[in-house]
Amino acid sequence: MATDRTDLAALWRSQVGRNGPRPFLTYHDFGTGERVELSFATMDNWTSKTANLIQDELLADPGSRFLLAAPPHWMTAVWAIAPLLCSAVVSPWGDAARARYAVAGPETDQLEYARACRGERYALSLLPLGRPFAEVPEGFADYVAEVRMHGDRFAAFDPPNADAPALTTSSGEALTHREVLDEAAGRAKDGARLLVPVERTSADAEGLIDWLYAPLAAGGSVVLARGGTEAELARLAEVEKARLAS
Structure with missing residues (x-):
């Protein structure tokens, strides 16, 4: 496996350095016709801006x-990486009351889930071309509007290490960076490009390991596809x- 077995932040930096212009995450929506392709370098710009916002x-x-609290999407992937660069913990669909901050998708159930968090809350528009909300949900800041003012180079005050907590599971257990990489090991082939239908996965801890962290650790890339028949997915x-x- 093409991975530096240290922590996810070091792994991310290493993969960006090796693969900068290569595609990392492509999002395709059959319903809207949207296609967004983020290279490792472009994804790094988004994660760096977001990490600067966090720090x-x-x-x-x-x-x-x-x-x-968001569905599989390229913006969700940004938030599954950026907190880790700051030694913070990603808690996908975890206990909102225990979270210090919250990030939610635009749907009512996602926003309501996040409202139990008493800290700062950000909403993801998930609109084509990364557009901000026309009307920002009450009690939330618009992530897209807020992140643009931050720099696209990031240096952590407190970089994580392999034994720092990184990701909470459905049981509330916090997996370390090392444990997430151990879970990801072998789930993706080195350098492979994987097409993942959104309807067949999730953005909980298990889903993120499958469609995001495992391909990252293997130096591969991901296509997230929303909607589409079997024939359309095969053509894509x-x-x-x-x-x-599968």
Whole structure:
């Protein structure tokens, strides 16, 4: 496996350095026709801006939990990486009341789930081309609007290490960076491009390991596809030169 077995932040930096212009995450929506392709370098710009927001604006301490209540999407992937660069913890669909900060998708159930968090809350528009909300949900800041003012280079005040907590599971257990990489090991082939239908996965801890952290650790790339018939997915896999996930 093409991974530096240290922590996810070091792994991310290493993969960006090796693969900068190569595609990392492509999002395809059959319903809207949207296609967004993020190279490792472009994804790094988004994660760096977001990590600067976390570190400089939120002043998040190491170990701070970020609730993530959103569907599989490229913006969700940004928030599954950026807190880890700051030694914070990603808590996908975790206990909102225990989270210090919350990030939610635009749907009513996602926003309501996040409202139990008493800290700062951000909403993801998930609109094509990364557009901000026309009307920001009450009690939330618009992530897209807020993140743009932050720099696209990031240096952590407190970089994580392999034994720092990284990701909470459905039981509330916090997996370390090392344990997440151990879970990811072998789930993706080195350098492979994987097509993942959104409807067949999730953005809970298990789903994120499958469609995000495992391909990252293997130096591969991901196509997230929303909607589409079996025939359309097969054609997309051929066009994207990807293997359709079972």
